[in-house]
Amino acid sequence: MKNIYLSQKAKIIKIEKISSDVKLFRIKRSKFSFIPGQFVLIGIWGQGEAPFAIASSPFEKNHFDIVVRNTGGRVTHALHNLKSGDELTFRGPLGKGFPISFFEGKDLVMMAGGYGIPPIASLAEYVIKERKKFGKIYLLYGARSPQDILLQKKIKEWQKKINVILTIDKPQSDWPGCVGLVCDLIQKIEVNPQNAAAAMCGPGPMVEALEKVLRPLGISDRRIFVSLERKMQCGAGKCQHCVTGEKYVCLDGPVFNYDEIDKNWD
Amino acid sequence: MVQVLEKKQINDFLAELGKKFEIIDARNDILPPKQYFFPPKEEIFTFDKKSARVSIPKIKKDFIIFGLSLPDLEAMVQLDEIMRKPQEDFFYFQRRNRAYLIGLSEDPICLPPVCALPGGDMILEKINEGQYRVLTLTDKGKKIAKSRFLKSFKNIEIKKYPDGLVPMPTLKKMLLDPEYLSDIVAWSWKNDAKIWDDLKDICLGCGICTYVCPLCYCFSVEDRNASRCRQWDACTLPNFAKISSGFNFHKTLKERYYNWFFHKFVRAYKEYGKSQCVACGRCKKYCPAGIDIEKVLINIKEDYEKYLSVAKS
Numbered sequence: 055m056k057n058i059y060l061s062q063k064a065k066i067i068k069i070e071k072i073s074s075d076v077k078l079f080r081i082k083r084s085k086f087s088f089i090p091g092q093f094v095l096i097g098i099w100g101q102g103e104a105p106f107a108i109a110s111s112p113f114e115k116n117h118f119d120i121v122v123r124n125t126g127g128r129v130t131h132a133l134h135n136l137k138s139g140d141e142l143t144f145r146g147p148l149g150k151g152f153p154i155s156f157f158e159g160k161d162l163v164m165m166a167g168g169y170g171i172p173p174i175a176s177l178a179e180y181v182i183k184e185r186k187k188f189g190k191i192y193l194l195y196g197a198r199s200p201q202d203i204l205l206q207k208k209i210k211e212w213q214k215k216i217n218v219i220l221t222i223d224k225p226q227s228d229w230p231g232c233v234g235l236v237c238d239l240i241q242k243i244e245v246n247p248q249n250a251a252a253a254m255c256g257p258g259p260m261v262e263a264l265e266k267v268l269r270p271l272g273i274s275d276r277r278i279f280v281s282l283e284r285k286m287q288c289g290a291g292k293c294q295h296c297v298t299g300e301k302y303v304c305l306d307g308p309v310f311n312y313d314e315i316d317k318n319w320d
Numbered sequence: 321m322v323q324v325l326e327k328k329q330i331n332d333f334l335a336e337l338g339k340k341f342e343i344i345d346a347r348n349d350i351l352p353p354k355q356y357f358f359p360p361k362e363e364i365f366t367f368d369k370k371s372a373r374v375s376i377p378k379i380k381k382d383f384i385i386f387g388l389s390l391p392d393l394e395a396m397v398q399l400d401e402i403m404r405k406p407q408e409d410f411f412y413f414q415r416r417n418r419a420y421l422i423g424l425s426e427d428p429i430c431l432p433p434v435c436a437l438p439g440g441d442m443i444l445e446k447i448n449e450g451q452y453r454v455l456t457l458t459d460k461g462k463k464i465a466k467s468r469f470l471k472s473f474k475n476i477e478i479k480k481y482p483d484g485l486v487p488m489p490t491l492k493k494m495l496l497d498p499e500y501l502s503d504i505v506a507w508s509w510k511n512d513a514k515i516w517d518d519l520k521d522i523c524l525g526c527g528i529c530t531y532v533c534p535l536c537y538c539f540s541v542e543d544r545n546a547s548r549c550r551q552w553d554a555c556t557l558p559n560f561a562k563i564s565s566g567f568n569f570h571k572t573l574k575e576r577y578y579n580w581f582f583h584k585f586v587r588a589y590k591e592y593g594k595s596q597c598v599a600c601g602r603c604k605k606y607c608p609a610g611i612d613i614e615k616v617l618i619n620i621k622e623d624y625e626k627y628l629s630v631a632k633s
Contacts, residue, residue: 055408055410055413055414056407056408056410057376057410058407058408058409058410059364059365059410059411060365060374060376060410063372099365099367099369099374099543099548100367100369100543100544100545100546101543102541102542102543102548103541104564123565125564125565125566127564128543129564130564141372169565257567258567283563284561284563284569285561285562285563285564287539287540287541288539288541290406290407290409291406292402292403292409292537292539293538293539293540293541293553294537294538294539294553294555294560294583295538295540295553295560295561297561297579297583297587298569299582299587300586300587300590305406319506319509319510319578319582320569320570320575320579
């Protein structure tokens with residue numbers, strides 16, 4: 055009998071501090087295969103397991119990256135105390151990712167708010183590598199302040215290939231980008247409404263606001279894909295912590311089209 | 321030929337089985353049988369940090385759970401299905417595969433084709449003051465039926481007893497139409513909000529209903545120094561849907577209490593085509609606030625029917 059709760063050991067090959075309370079962990083694998091939007095349960099024996107979206111390119115088979123904010127929780131705090139070369143455990147990749155083949159041939163609007171950038175980063179890596187297969191590509195990313203914008207080195211690379219629009223919550227003197235909410239940036243987008251899709255991840259209120267803005271753009275609910283955050287514990291649709299309406303975020307998601315979830319009672 | 325066990329030989333039968341199996345007498349249990357396969361708290365992994373060795377506690381002996389009620393046997397059939405799909409829960413089946421379930425019915429039960437059997441490996445069915453008919457339902461059941469205390473008879477005396485006390489008779493009937501229950505519970509959140517507003521003021525959010533429910537199975541996992549433990553959780557408790565950043569997806573007791581109903585009657589129906597309830601009555605019996613889910617569902621049903629009659633006219 056296969057034990058779905060048994061994790062595998064893996065080695066950390068790089069740790070990079072990317073903001074005051076966020077670190078990127080590069081985890082060594084071989085022949086690792088996943089779809090952008092899928093997640094892993096990362097664990098430390100004695101501390102527990104927690105879910106993280108995979109933030110790296112799906113073309114990279116020898117490692118994957120996760121982005122961890124130290125929330126003060128047991129697992130994230132313990133992860134922040136690890137060093138490169140240490141071991142951790144993982145289960146996955148789990149869940150359903152973004153429908154990449156559905157996106158092909160379409161204009162794509164990617165949006166991330168706050169700490170919601172990791173799954174979008176993985177998707178951005180994919181679409182940039184396969185740039186020719188897509189129409190116009192936008193990435194809208196909002197954070198509290200310039201220091202809270204994660205993966206800045208990556209973003210600089212992405213800017214060469216796709217339209218990246220960054221925004222921060224409050225004006226700051228040396229900031230060249232936009233100020234305000236991600237949803238206020240929608241006027242800057244020009245896509246073919248008949249042939250566009252959106253992918254987003256961010257705090258709940260942002261996701262709801264964006265959905266209302268995307269509709270006037272002509273992007274229907276079924277073409278808006280959202281990656282949801284919940285407390286996935288078992289990763290197998292049993293423990294019940296990640297439910298939303300009739301769905302399990304760990305199995306049916308974490309990526310849903312908006313039509314699947316917007317009528318949920320909760 | 322019918323196999324019969326004399327009432328006065330039940331203990332002898334169990335003593336004989338006890339030579340080969342561990343016997344658990346569940347007749348006076350408060351907690352439902354899930355506790356034997358999915359314990360309130362269990363070490364699922366132990367680990368040694370120095371050697372980095374991880375091990376899984378093994379279940380060494382076959383065991384018999386004796387005296388399960390018919391609703392509990394029915395719940396076990398459902399729980400087995402839940403734990404099997406879409407992927408097997410290793411720790412549940414590690415115990416479950418070792419277990420033999422013997423049901424005990426103090427009323428004669430109608431047999432197929434009149435009604436479906438509730439589950440279990442063997443059921444002892446009272447047929448008169450002194451005898452129980454032995455119903456062997458599975459290969460496991462056949463194995464334990466090879467006993468000198470089970471005697472075969474051609475003719476037996478089956479006495480009709482008045483219907484035993486069914487804890488929630490109306491709900492038992494309502495459960496025959498899980499689609500309707502799913503519809504009315506889903507409808508009630510927005511259209512019958514008073515029910516949930518009233519319940520949130522009565523409910524203490526203690527989680528006892530979920531612990532005593534034979535079909536509640538949510539859990540949380542927590543590491544200790546040298547082990548990973550899985551323990552029962554309850555979706556009515558405040559932090560059940562809280563994530564690491566502090567955001568809580570079910571902030572209010574009203575949401576959490578409704579989620580309990582929603583899971584049992586709406587999501588369960590979508591997932592398995594059944595309500596996750598067998599009308600055993602434990603949740604009502606042990607609720608410190610006296611909440612009676614049968615009454616709640618009857619109230620929703622009445623409100624729904626009123627709503628339909630108004631909508632029609």
